[in-house]
Amino acid sequence: MYTTHQAQPPSHVTKSLQRNKLGTLAIACFVLSAAAPVTVVAGVIPTGFATTGIIGMPLAFFVIGAVLGLFCVGFNAMTRRISNAGPFYAYVSQGLGKPLGLACFLIAALAYNMLQVGLYGIFGVAVGPLLNPVFGTNLPWWVWALGACAVVAVLGVRRVDLNGRILLILMGLEIILVLIFDAANILNPATPTPSFVAFDPNALFVAGVGAMFVVAITSFVGFEASAIFSEEARDPARTVPRATYLCLGVIAVLYGLSAWSMTVTTGPDRIAEFAGQNGGETLFVLAGTNLGGAWPTIGHVLFATSVFAAMVSYHNAVGRYMFSVGRENVLPGVFGQANDAGAPRWGSIFQSAVGLIVIIVYALGNLDPLVQLFFWGGTSGGFGVLLLLTVTSAAVIGYHVRNGSETLLRGVIAPGIAFVLLLAILALAFANFDSLLGVPETSSLRWTLPGAFLIVAVIGVIWAVILKTRWPNTYRAIGLGANSATGRSTSLDDRTGAHEVEDGLR
Amino acid sequence: MTGVTPLRCRVHTLRSLTRAVPQAARTLRADPSRALSIAQLNTEGYAVLWASHRLYLADHLWLIGHDEKSGKSRVSETVMGLGLAGCLLGELAFHKKIDLTPDHDVKVLRPESGPERLHNTAPEQVANTLLQQIISEQTRPQGVTNVRDWLAYTSQFAHAWVVDRLLTIDLVEPYEIRPLVRKKTRYRVINSNDTVRHAVQIVGQLRERGPIAHEENAFLAFCDAAGLNRWLLRDDDTPAMRNNLQRQLSLLQWPLSSLVAETKAAIGDAVLAHRT
Numbered sequence: 001m002y003t004t005h006q007a008q009p010p011s012h013v014t015k016s017l018q019r020n021k022l023g024t025l026a027i028a029c030f031v032l033s034a035a036a037p038v039t040v041v042a043g044v045i046p047t048g049f050a051t052t053g054i055i056g057m058p059l060a061f062f063v064i065g066a067v068l069g070l071f072c073v074g075f076n077a078m079t080r081r082i083s084n085a086g087p088f089y090a091y092v093s094q095g096l097g098k099p100l101g102l103a104c105f106l107i108a109a110l111a112y113n114m115l116q117v118g119l120y121g122i123f124g125v126a127v128g129p130l131l132n133p134v135f136g137t138n139l140p141w142w143v144w145a146l147g148a149c150a151v152v153a154v155l156g157v158r159r160v161d162l163n164g165r166i167l168l169i170l171m172g173l174e175i176i177l178v179l180i181f182d183a184a185n186i187l188n189p190a191t192p193t194p195s196f197v198a199f200d201p202n203a204l205f206v207a208g209v210g211a212m213f214v215v216a217i218t219s220f221v222g223f224e225a226s227a228i229f230s231e232e233a234r235d236p237a238r239t240v241p242r243a244t245y246l247c248l249g250v251i252a253v254l255y256g257l258s259a260w261s262m263t264v265t266t267g268p269d270r271i272a273e274f275a276g277q278n279g280g281e282t283l284f285v286l287a288g289t290n291l292g293g294a295w296p297t298i299g300h301v302l303f304a305t306s307v308f309a310a311m312v313s314y315h316n317a318v319g320r321y322m323f324s325v326g327r328e329n330v331l332p333g334v335f336g337q338a339n340d341a342g343a344p345r346w347g348s349i350f351q352s353a354v355g356l357i358v359i360i361v362y363a364l365g366n367l368d369p370l371v372q373l374f375f376w377g378g379t380s381g382g383f384g385v386l387l388l389l390t391v392t393s394a395a396v397i398g399y400h401v402r403n404g405s406e407t408l409l410r411g412v413i414a415p416g417i418a419f420v421l422l423l424a425i426l427a428l429a430f431a432n433f434d435s436l437l438g439v440p441e442t443s444s445l446r447w448t449l450p451g452a453f454l455i456v457a458v459i460g461v462i463w464a465v466i467l468k469t470r471w472p473n474t475y476r477a478i479g480l481g482a483n484s485a486t487g488r489s490t491s492l493d494d495r496t497g498a499h500e501v502e503d504g505l506r
Numbered sequence: 507m508t509g510v511t512p513l514r515c516r517v518h519t520l521r522s523l524t525r526a527v528p529q530a531a532r533t534l535r536a537d538p539s540r541a542l543s544i545a546q547l548n549t550e551g552y553a554v555l556w557a558s559h560r561l562y563l564a565d566h567l568w569l570i571g572h573d574e575k576s577g578k579s580r581v582s583e584t585v586m587g588l589g590l591a592g593c594l595l596g597e598l599a600f601h602k603k604i605d606l607t608p609d610h611d612v613k614v615l616r617p618e619s620g621p622e623r624l625h626n627t628a629p630e631q632v633a634n635t636l637l638q639q640i641i642s643e644q645t646r647p648q649g650v651t652n653v654r655d656w657l658a659y660t661s662q663f664a665h666a667w668v669v670d671r672l673l674t675i676d677l678v679e680p681y682e683i684r685p686l687v688r689k690k691t692r693y694r695v696i697n698s699n700d701t702v703r704h705a706v707q708i709v710g711q712l713r714e715r716g717p718i719a720h721e722e723n724a725f726l727a728f729c730d731a732a733g734l735n736r737w738l739l740r741d742d743d744t745p746a747m748r749n750n751l752q753r754q755l756s757l758l759q760w761p762l763s764s765l766v767a768e769t770k771a772a773i774g775d776a777v778l779a780h781r782t
Contacts, residue, residue, distance in 0.1 A: 011642065011643060011649065013650045016659055231775055231779060323777060336774070337733055338582065340579065342584055342776070344777060481774065482773075482778060483771045483774070486764075
């Protein structure tokens, strides 16, 4: 006798839960919409060429993309097991111990603040020439920066975060614009045929390559945001990893192509000099030469919106980190409160205050907004993120060793290789920090800026020890984020049962 | 947790009173636990029908979570939805219809009693609807059981369900507002005395560190989870009162304590998510 087994159709409850879930493409779009492509192509890449003088930047994007792809093997495995909007902090807390976790929180807070505040410099420089003629004014960069700071502050507390469609449309336009500019560059080569010298591996074996890698990593910052969507993913085990790899691939190809196209149209031996002369205008000067017409103006407009989108994105990243830690009471509990718009109120206000203070200091000190604010802030922030990536790779291994929850490939081999490669890049970056900043080797900045991360890390460790001694309940909640209320970290594997997380290493 | 509200049924003579009584009974049919009493005719010949009704956990959270006059929510829509969802599950837990397992799954108690008996003894229709859905999922091989999933699911409908309950007992009334793009319906409290009295009573007990009933303790806990403490405490929002509150919350027992913690965690995750 044969019976036919038919699977039950999904219930109303299941369908209702699945309705708002995100697929791979949706998550990738959300992540990429904060990537701000024109900001990188117009701001970071030319400044990187000018500062380091290394033509191998296109290849560096692909190399870093591959390294981060390896990193993501272990990262995505952790995403499934630990749900936290501050992924680096949570993973290190539960992989290497709570003191190091708290150290990573402070490193992340400093790095993302540097990245966000640095953007005010380039925003003021970019928007001034656009809007001053319109209003008939001659306002300095810091006025526009203050205006942007005010708008970001309001958007932050009113929870006008990624309003999905608007930023998605802008991102789409930016990518199209970048591809048009790239095509124009490639079709107007300086040599009879487009040169591929920039992809020669030997181009990376030069002095100062660590600085080049930091610039490349800075361009990738934001890919880790895919972890935030794990709770809302349709199938967290597959959707989030696919979205992450998709984002990495798009970013690597887009930026690698753009950087290469600049070397093609100027000539590989002239790109550093050309970028040095034109700075943040490099992309638009080339567009004016190769395309003409209104293209440079269109580019400037999208550049301004791109920078603004990146500002909002980093602002909200800082707010989320502080909310997550406020929920744990590691920071004062007020940081763990949301306002009536559902925004992390005090985290947002804190970040806005940091931006305001920095702009005022730079304005009063008459400091260079492009190099000393944007580039120094951006690359230092990128160095901080590189540090986080390195430590997180080790944390993945530590977590696997303690919990044995993944395959050897995901838990040890891939993160192990990523750790070694990232550590090598980190060492190179530290050694070349003067090149990264474009300052003399004897400048104190080459020590103080990376040293700032060490200082905050030490503060984090000390703070954790104090918490353990005086407030052990709060210490136990480190790394749990919003789940500190339950005292456990939720696993997203169809929620068959959350595993209890043991205390970190003492 | 009871309140009294006058029905909208003013009568002029004894003859019309007899017509009014069945009408009132129809209005009150949804909740058989209500009592109906008729006041005597006053000197002007009016008789006002009074009904005592019961307000549940979710009702009280809704009332404290919205401005009495404007009906505007004091927290975001998502936070309110999750808070109300937690309260609706809390109502079932409080009446021992459901429990939470150590794995934080929702479990129906006394399933061998059969759905008919649970249906008849569920305190109120909204909670009963939710209970039936939980029972239905538990009978499915891949049914939804995790408390976070139930919070997420219930939060989608909780606001509408609770508002329906409040409308049924004439505690709120709808009105429309027209911001820039499209009109919205809000609900304002008809008689805020109930809300104020209840809140004042609880705050008084907190201040005097007196005993607080289990259900009211649960209400305090859900207020805390939804970030509504400052609206509850208002002028009494001092460090000492907050300490009293935390001390009181620590007395909450399983499964409500776990349910409150899961609600708070879900609310935190919702704030952190990009699409709140």
